[in-house]
Amino acid sequence: MMNVLxxxxxxxxxxxxxxxxxxxxFLSVISPLDGKEIGKVPMSDGKILDKAVNAAKKAxxxxxxxTIKERVQVFFRYRSLLEAHIEELSDLVRLEGGKTxxxxxxxxxxxxxxxxxxxxxxxxxxxxxQEVSRGVECRVEKKPLGVVASISPFNFPSMVPHWTIPNAxxxxxxxIVKPSEKVPLSLMRVAELLKEAxxxxxxxxxxxxxxEIVEEICDHPAIEAVSFVGSTTVAKIVYQRATNxxxxxxxxxxxxxxxxxxxxxxxxxxxxxxxxxxxGCAGQRCMAASVMVGVDQVDHIINxxxxxxxxxxxxxxxxxxxxxxxKKRIETYITNAEKNGAKILLDGRNTIVKxxxxxxxxxxxxxxxxxxxxxxxxxxxxxxVISIIRTNDLQExxxxxxxxxxxxxxxxxxxxxxxxxxxxxxASAGMIGVNIGVPVPREPFPFGxxxxxxxxxxxxxxxxxxxxxxxxxxxxxxxxxxxQVNWMS
Ligand code: NAD
Numbered sequence: 001m002m003n004v005l006x007x008x009x010x011x012x013x014x015x016x017x018x019x020x021x022x023x024x025x026f027l028s029v030i031s032p033l034d035g036k037e038i039g040k041v042p043m044s045d046g047k048i049l050d051k052a053v054n055a056a057k058k059a060x061x062x063x064x065x066x067t068i069k070e071r072v073q074v075f076f077r078y079r080s081l082l083e084a085h086i087e088e089l090s091d092l093v094r095l096e097g098g099k100t101x102x103x104x105x106x107x108x109x110x111x112x113x114x115x116x117x118x119x120x121x122x123x124x125x126x127x128x129x130q131e132v133s134r135g136v137e138c139r140v141e142k143k144p145l146g147v148v149a150s151i152s153p154f155n156f157p158s159m160v161p162h163w164t165i166p167n168a169x170x171x172x173x174x175x176i177v178k179p180s181e182k183v184p185l186s187l188m189r190v191a192e193l194l195k196e197a198x199x200x201x202x203x204x205x206x207x208x209x210x211x212e213i214v215e216e217i218c219d220h221p222a223i224e225a226v227s228f229v230g231s232t233t234v235a236k237i238v239y240q241r242a243t244n245x246x247x248x249x250x251x252x253x254x255x256x257x258x259x260x261x262x263x264x265x266x267x268x269x270x271x272x273x274x275x276x277x278x279x280g281c282a283g284q285r286c287m288a289a290s291v292m293v294g295v296d297q298v299d300h301i302i303n304x305x306x307x308x309x310x311x312x313x314x315x316x317x318x319x320x321x322x323x324x325x326x327k328k329r330i331e332t333y334i335t336n337a338e339k340n341g342a343k344i345l346l347d348g349r350n351t352i353v354k355x356x357x358x359x360x361x362x363x364x365x366x367x368x369x370x371x372x373x374x375x376x377x378x379x380x381x382x383x384x385v386i387s388i389i390r391t392n393d394l395q396e397x398x399x400x401x402x403x404x405x406x407x408x409x410x411x412x413x414x415x416x417x418x419x420x421x422x423x424x425x426x427a428s429a430g431m432i433g434v435n436i437g438v439p440v441p442r443e444p445f446p447f448g449x450x451x452x453x454x455x456x457x458x459x460x461x462x463x464x465x466x467x468x469x470x471x472x473x474x475x476x477x478x479x480x481x482x483x484q485v486n487w488m489s
Pocket of ligand 1: 151153155160178179180209211212215229230231232234235252253254286382408449453
């Protein structure tokens with residue numbers, strides 16, 4: 001078992017059940033917690049991808065021939081292994097992603113929940129059959145696609161890969177997973193644990209790298225489907241490139257989530273929910289609150305938000321952002337907003353954590369009097385920053401939400417069911433919260449946004465993923481008694 005917390009790690013690809021390292025180019029993996037190098041990640045090329053695809057193709061023959069009830073057995077054991085190793089896995093996520101321990105643990109717990117959905121698939125995926133006319137039956141069976149790929153972002157090194165791994169494999173596919181080059185450590189441990197759980201060699205493969213390997217995945221003729229999660233800019237590139245080479249593709253992109261706050265909202269609950277949504281995981285969640293649209297008089301809630309956020313201690317209550325570059329980018333957004341006339345109520349710039357002076361910390365930041373035309377109101381900031389836009393009524397607030405190019409999540413805080421319903425019906429987002437700051441649908445409900453937050457059909461988790469990872473075989477049978485008699489005589 002590797003001990004990543006005490007020594008530097010050479011990240012390896014995992015191909016055909018074996019760790020390999022044949023790359024000539026490596027990138028440093030830096031821990032956001034203290035800015036130290038914790039490992040090196042290989043930048044793989046097309047030849048390495050070919051090896052992984054060949055291993056996956058070979059494994060597909062016997063893996064797809066098993067019944068779904070046989071395949072889930074591996075994930076019953078794997079789920080137990082995740083639970084048994086939760087502390088070590090959470091430490092790994094914390095180390096490479098810069099999260100607090102509690103946030104990292106919540107992410108691994110979510111990976112466990114995703115496995116629980118996957119092991120229930122035999123109860124859900126049943127073939128359809130009907131006698132459509134006397135003696136004639138139609139049946140539809142869900143068949144695996146073959147070799148599939150999954151590409152993930154930096155902000156959830158464990159959870160996001162688990163959106164795809166258990167379901168795709170249980171449904172009979174074999175897989176190539178490409179983690180973010182910024183956080184490649186967790187998946188090495190996932191590979192080890194899947195092997196320990198009894199997953200046959202070649203069913204699950206990890207190929208590390210960046211842009212080049214993603215392009216190779218999109219172009220590879222033997223990969224049938226590509227699932228992508230990351231920024232909208234790259235989601236568009238991947239969706240266009242993968243579908244251009246005639247693959248099935250689902251590409252989840254970035255977000256700019258609006259929380260609409262009405263004056264009748266419960267003060268304590270709303271303030272703590274909004275602050276937790278914008279500052280949790282240092283704002284690096286595609287479900288993070290980025291804009292609070294205050295309707296009419298909400299100063300009492302804003303004051304409480306500032307008080308709650310001021311008590312959050314960087315390095316303890318809020319983790320680090322992923323890189324030095326990200327810290328600079330976030331701070332520049334705050335500075336530009338101030339220059340353009342917004343008012344900084346709480347300023348997280350220039351945050352330094354004692355003993356971790358080289359870590360990449362930004363404190364919770366609340367910016368008031370932002371207008372919809374400002375860059376900070378439109379672009380994804382991906383840091384613990386919330387912009388407040390003030391509107392006179394709910395329809396104006398909904399209009400502000402609707403102008404966003406994104407559409408991952410939106411939420412409303414109110415005690416009025418009728419007003420909440422207006423937001424539920426009119427917000428242009430795939431996931432809506434009522435008095436909930438991070439409205440992530442829990443299993444078995446599907447996860448996915450609208451507009452430029454997602455390209456492709458369906459959602460990435462839940463029942464929706466069954467359609468993505470399978471193809472329907474339609475069979476029509478006619479057992480005509482007269483025909484049989486003729487043949488037998
Ligand atoms: P990113 O788009 O920079 O990278 C995602 C993946 O694409 C990585 O594996 C990376 O190696 C690869 N990549 C980067 N540039 C590429 C290029 N030019 N061509 C091909 N591949 C490329 O995203 P990130 O910074 O790692 O993650 C943060 C983003 O992900 C945010 O925008 C966030 O909102 C989004 N995200 C969305 C969801 C969702 O459910 N919609 C979930 C998590 C994160």
